[in-house]
Amino acid sequence: MFKRNHVVRLILIFTLIMGVSSLAVMIGGMMRARNNNYITIDPETMKLIQLDPPKEGDPIAIVDTTLGEVRFRLFPEQSPNAVANFTELANSGYYDGTYVFHAESGVYSAAGAPNKDGSAKDNSHELVERELSQDLWPFKGAVLAMNTTVKQNFKEKILGGGTYYNGSRFIMLNTVEYDDEFKEELKNSSESEALADAFIENGGVPNFSQQMTVIGQIYSGMDVAEKLAQLETNDIGVYKFPKEDVLINSVTISTYSSEDEITEDTKNN
Numbered sequence: 372m373f374k375r376n377h378v379v380r381l382i383l384i385f386t387l388i389m390g391v392s393s394l395a396v397m398i399g400g401m402m403r404a405r406n407n408n409y410i411t412i413d414p415e416t417m418k419l420i421q422l423d424p425p426k427e428g429d430p431i432a433i434v435d436t437t438l439g440e441v442r443f444r445l446f447p448e449q450s451p452n453a454v455a456n457f458t459e460l461a462n463s464g465y466y467d468g469t470y471v472f473h474a475e476s477g478v479y480s481a482a483g484a485p486n487k488d489g490s491a492k493d494n495s496h497e498l499v500e501r502e503l504s505q506d507l508w509p510f511k512g513a514v515l516a517m518n519t520t521v522k523q524n525f526k527e528k529i530l531g532g533g534t535y536y537n538g539s540r541f542i543m544l545n546t547v548e549y550d551d552e553f554k555e556e557l558k559n560s561s562e563s564e565a566l567a568d569a570f571i572e573n574g575g576v577p578n579f580s581q582q583m584t585v586i587g588q589i590y591s592g593m594d595v596a597e598k599l600a601q602l603e604t605n606d607i608g609v610y611k612f613p614k615e616d617v618l619i620n621s622v623t624i625s626t627y628s629s630e631d632e633i634t635e636d637t638k639n640n
Contacts, residue, residue: 410503410504410581411505412505412563412566413505414563414564414565416505417505417563417565418506419506419508419566419569420446420449421507421510421512421513421585422510422569424590425590425627426627427627427629430454430458430626431443431445431624431625431627432445432457432458432514432587432622432623432624433622433624434466434619434621435619435620435623436595437617437620438595438598438617439592439594440591440592441589441592441593441595441596443512443587443588443590444587444588445586445624446504446507446585446586446587446588449506449585450504450507450584450586452499452500452502453502453584454586457516457539458624459496462624465485466619466621466622467622468485468618468620469484469485469618469619470483470484470485470486470487470616471602471617472488472489472540472612472613474599474601474602474604474611474613475611476600478545479543479544479576480543480596480600481541481542482540482543483539483540483541483619484540487612487616488610488612489540489610491519496538496539497537497538498536499516499584500534500535501518501534501536501537507585508566508570508580509576509577509579509585510570510573510574511544511545511573511574512543512573512588512589512590512596513543513575513585513588513589514542514585514588514589515542515579515584516537516538516540516541516584517538517540517541517542518535519538519540520536521535521536522534522536541586542583543599544596545574545596545597545600546574546575546576547576547577549570549574554571557571557577558571602617603615
């Protein structure tokens with residue numbers, strides 16, 4: 372998305388907002404990651420599908436937390452392996468009783484860890500090769516499969532690159548602050564005016580662009596996602612653990628139905 376000569380400046384801006392340590396953990400080395408599976412963006416064919424509301428029959432995930440419910444549309448066509456991994460785990464009950472283990476200064480939260488320290492049970496679901504799409508971006512409300520590791524040969528260790536993987540844990544995005552300077556950076560550095568405008572209008576985390584696999588987009592419960600990102604935390608090691616435990620009660624895979632949503636809204640009101 373961003374022209375090379377503007378990447379460093381954007382990283383500096385974002386680092387000031389979020390902090391160096393947690394950023395490094397979540398994206399696994401931003402500059403090196405750009406050398407692996409980086410896709411060429413064609414503004415003429417790019418479709419910002421996350422900005423469209425879900426349609427009847429679209430696959431969705433319903434995440435019930437101790438702070439409320441979040442619903443998001445899934446993107447199996449664009450991220451088939453990551454969505455399949457998430458769906459399999461959800462259907463097996465893996466996420467029941469797992470932790471929201473990180474909250475980053477109102478910008479995002481990380482969840483789905485069975486262990487309180489943010490670790491997974493084992494590596495059986497943690498080596499899903501990263502999938503990138505020009506149609507999926509880290510807008511506000513995007514749900515991302517958290518990067519887990521990178522495999523590199525000797526040459527890749529020297530020159531950068533490798534194969535990046537994600538796994539069971541996932542990130543729900545709120546947004547960074549968009550001041551006038553940051554908006555100007557986006558407009559000047561983006562190869563797509565429509566994409567830059569979409570970030571400015573909708574919010575999100577532009578510097579995660581093409582760094583992690585996007586598996587979903589929140590369409591209901593964004594207020595809960597915002598609360599999760601804004602949790603009061605203890606800064607211990609690489610994660611910012613919530614001071615009070617916040618759990619995922621369950622994750623249910625279903626399909627979107629406007630009638631169900633109307634019924635749910637009526638029940639909540």
